[in-house]
Amino acid sequence: MQEWWRSAIVYQIYPRSYQDSTGSGVGDLQGITRRLRHVADLGADCIWLSPIFASPQADMGYDVSDYTAIDPLFGTMDDFDTLIATAHDLGLKVIVDQVLSHTSDQHDWFKQSRVSRDNPKSDWYVWADPLPDGSPPTNWHSHFGGSAWEFDPQRGQYYLHNFLASQPDLNFHNPDVVDAILDTCRFWLDHGLDGFRLDTVNYYFHDQKLRSNPPAQAKPQVTATDLYGMQSNIYNKTRPENLRFLERLRSLTDQYGDIMMVGEVGEMGRRSIEIMGEYTAGTTRLHMAYSFAMLGPDFNAEHFRNCIEGFQQGAPDGHPYWSFSNHDVPRQVSRWAQHAVSEDAMARFACAMLMAFEGTIGIYQGEELGQTETELTFDELTDPPAIRYWPAVKGRDGCRTPMVWEKDAINAGFSTGTPWLPVKPPQAANAVDQQGAGSIMEFYKTVIAFRKASLALSTxxxxxxxxxxxxxxxxxxxxxxxxxxxxxxxxxxxxxxxxxxxxxxxxxxxxxxxxxxxxxxxxxxxxxxxxx
CATH class of the missing domain: 2.60.40.1180 (Golgi alpha-mannosidase II)
Incomplete structure (x- = not known):
């Protein structure tokens, strides 16, 4: 088997922000297809699309209401098939986000599940009775603030949500749920996908005994929205049953030949590297995994060495995926500014270092332009935790603003309409049409080509x-x-x-x-x- 992914450069596209073809202010599949040549010319081997499935967009598509339908916001199934065909013609593989741990509360499965305690879908989500005093069943936290449990008066029970209350967690202990999820994955493989990026891959299973988490053993990590760091999260995620599900999913993908799965491990620090090792060990689980270990503020030699050596020791036969940025964290040039001579110098340095790492490499759209974090005002926000906790939390909108193509065009060439997030002058200044000889984009092309030509760097x-x-x-x-x-x-x-x-x-x-x-x-x- 070729295993194209082992030395691949994966380019993440955030569909809402890449290219609008209709003037709606939101990027779409036709727009992505139009711009695929940019990705191919950069030297990337694969595109990763953030969710494009039917969704009420409460969490920008990470709240799926139909796993087998394209959201009309992005286009049609024909548009998707055209994108796949065009990408393949350009030598690009295509993977898509699969958000399997939870759905939208607008999904038909949940609408039926919440009706009663004895309907065919009643056990498809994680339901539990209140404690005698009416409080939630456990002390688990939601990443978006407050308890991970929401009381539903229709059933008279709480349901679990690790993120928004409108994102109920599926009950993976139910074999019917697992079968249904695998069927949705099969649907997209039949449409020609080359693999999946598995969102929150260690969140699928929960402790069936509903035990509360103990306090964190290390120094608690607390942010305005996220109290996860105050607990040792041993019962609400990363359960041992997860491995069996990954093996079933791998068995499915192996039926389609050279398919790749990369899992997002929702964890920080040393534990994240250990989980990456567990989830990629052998040849029956994930092909690759990445964590937030390199997506945070830490910027020192010891940190990067510990990440890589930790994976080497924890998964000697596994394969890592390293990235410095994605749609959930501030852009690397801004995040590491205190260590930089200049924004330009940091953009080049980050590229040179990342491309030297062993494994598969991920680039988030705009990093090849040296893009910086966008400063937004409260009225410009769309990200739920930012809106809830402003100004203590700026949220994720700053890294999600539209791709910039032409500096002096309307909205820098992204859309002729009003963009869903604004395009501001500091970002427009980095537009693709400004990236001539000696630019950061040309530097990315040069370093990627050097990596591919070097046996030492690529393998x-x-x-x-x-x-x-x-x-x-x-x-x-x-x-x-x-x-x-x-x-x-x-x-x-x-x-x-x-x-x-x-x-x-x-x-x-x-x-x-x-x-x-x-x-x-x-x-x-x-x-x-x-x-x-």
Missing amino acids: GKTEFINLPEPLLAFHRTADDTRLTCVFNLSPDILTVAADGTLTGPHHATLHGGTLTLPGNGFAYIAGCTAIG
């Missing part, structure tokens, strides 16, 4: 080199080919003794046995036998 194993902070260094080796990668994670000029020859794109000098790295400097070195 090589990683061996870290012990250098002091803020230097991250490692060898990548494949067969007899070895490349040494060195990165300066600070805005200061640093030097280190090294031999060999600089190769590929770099921001460093190597003379007389001394490697000089400017602030946010980086180097790929061939023939390096000694460094440090």
Whole structure:
């Protein structure tokens, strides 16, 4: 089997924000199809589409009301089939978000489930009686604030929701639910999909005994919306039954040949790397997994090394997927600004470092332009937790504003109508038509091409080199080919003794046995036998 995904560059498209073809102010499938050449020219191998299924859009499509229908907001099934065909003609694979842990409360399954306690769908969601004092069955928290339980007066019971109250959790302990979910996945594979990105992949099962979580063992992590960090979340997610479901899903995808599944592990810190290992171990579970470990504010050599070595140790036969940004976190250039010489320098540095990592690489739309986080006012928000907790929480809208194509066009070429989120001048300044010779986009193309041409970078194993902070260094080796990668994670000029020859794109000098790295400097070195 080819296993195209092992060295792939996956480009995430947020459909609402990529290209509007109708003037509605919302991106759509025809718009994506029109812009696929941009992705192919960048050197990516695959596109990942955030949800495009029927939805009331309370959580921007992550609340599905029909798993086998395209939301009219984005187009038709014919538009989807055309997108698949066009992508394949350009040599691009296509994967789509599958939000399997929960549905919208507008899904027919839930509408029937809430009617009574004895109908055919009554046990398709997680229902529980109140405690004697009327309080929720457990102490579990919702990621979007408050309890993870919502009381439904029609049934006289609580239902579980890890996110919005309008996103009830499915009961994966019910085999009929599992069968129905697998049928929806089969539907899309039959339509030519090349795989799935599995949202919140460790949330499918809950503890059937409904035990409350104990307090967090480590220092609690608290944000305005999210009290998850105050508990050891051992009963509301990452249950052992999850592995059996992943094996059933893998068995299904294996029937379709060279299909890829990448799971989003909803966890932070060391535990997230351990779960990635568990979920990708062997050949009967996920092909890949990624966590939020590299999507947070941490920016030091020890952190990145711990992430990669942790995966190596926890899943020696597994395969990682690394990304610095997605639709849920502030853009990397803004998130790591305090460590940067400039926005331009950080955009190039992040690209150079990410493309040196072992595994599959993910890029979020706009990162190839050096895009920055958009500053929004309260009246411009659409993200539920931001609206609820403003101003303590800015939410996720800042990284979801529309893709910019032409600096001086209406809405930077995204839409002729009023965009669902505004296009502001600082973002428009980074438009594709401004990305000429020497630009960040051209740099991305160069580094991606260099990675693909290098056996060491595309398939090589990683061996870290012990250098002091803020230097991250490692060898990548494949067969007899070895490349040494060195990165300066600070805005200061640093030097280190090294031999060999600089190769590929770099921001460093190597003379007389001394490697000089400017602030946010980086180097790929061939023939390096000694460094440090």
